[in-house]
Amino acid sequence: MKRFCYKCGALEAQQGPLIKGMCQRCFAEENRLLQAPAELEVTVCGRCGAHLLGKRWHEAGEGDAIANAIRATVLSNLKVARLSDAGMKFVHPHEVPELELWVEPKLAERVINVRVKGKVHELQVKPQFDEANIKFMLKRSTCDVCGLKSARHYEAILQVRGKLTKEKSSEVKKILQRLAMNASKRERNAFIANVEERREGFDLYVNPVSLARQMASMLKLELGAEIKESAKLIGQTRNGRRKFRFSILVRLPSERN
Ligand SMILES: [Zn+2]
Ligand SMILES: [Zn+2]
Known part of the structure; x- marks a missing residue:
């Protein structure tokens, strides 16, 4: 018996393995890879450049403090879709093997462009591509340690x-x-x-x-x-x-x- 995509009718023999009854193209169209918030607040310490993730402050690290803060904040707020026999899960980018990820802040437009390339399901022949534009607000604050130091x-x-x-x-x-x-x-x-x-x-x-x-x-x-x-x-x-x-x-x- 010939297996075919329930959405578009493409034959498995021609288009590659079906995933959840769909051909490669329909599966990619139905399943977004990236889950990103519409807006983000990026909080940076005005004294030392540390950034806030959740409730914890993190050291500025090397290079540009604001760029680092934006990247770290984005990464901690992104999820990537991962479908396996256990069902659909949204996981942190670092948990997905061979995922490629680009974070590009556009300061003038107050937007962070995020692009990812990877597979939602391991039966995918080619990685799929997804992107999001996240609006962001830069907030200056005083971190826990600088607060203690100044006091x-x-x-x-x-x-x-x-x-x-x-x-x-x-x-x-x-x-x-x-x-x-x-x-x-x-x-x-x-x-x-x-x-x-x-x-x-x-x-x-x-x-x-x-x-x-x-x-x-x-x-x-x-x-x-x-x-x-x-x-x-x-x-x-x-x-x-x-x-x-x-x-x-x-x-x-x-x-x-
Ligand atoms: Zn199809
Ligand atoms: Zn500080």
């Missing part, structure tokens, strides 16, 4: 003390700043809020407390410092958890010369 928020004071030469003191400071920089790559909210010189050393105002502890144990390991930590109750968070401010005293051994 000079800190969880811990690292009090570095010892009879140090100026050179030694600035060397130690540099090591700690480098540590904070590396930590901020893993955890966005890790930073030094402020540095204050003291008569015998300096104070670092640090977020979060885990970074301050990491700094202290490094100074212990590398320079033989003694550490003493204390905590002061300073109030409650909105959900009723007790809030502490930590002080970590790091006493460096005096230099022998």
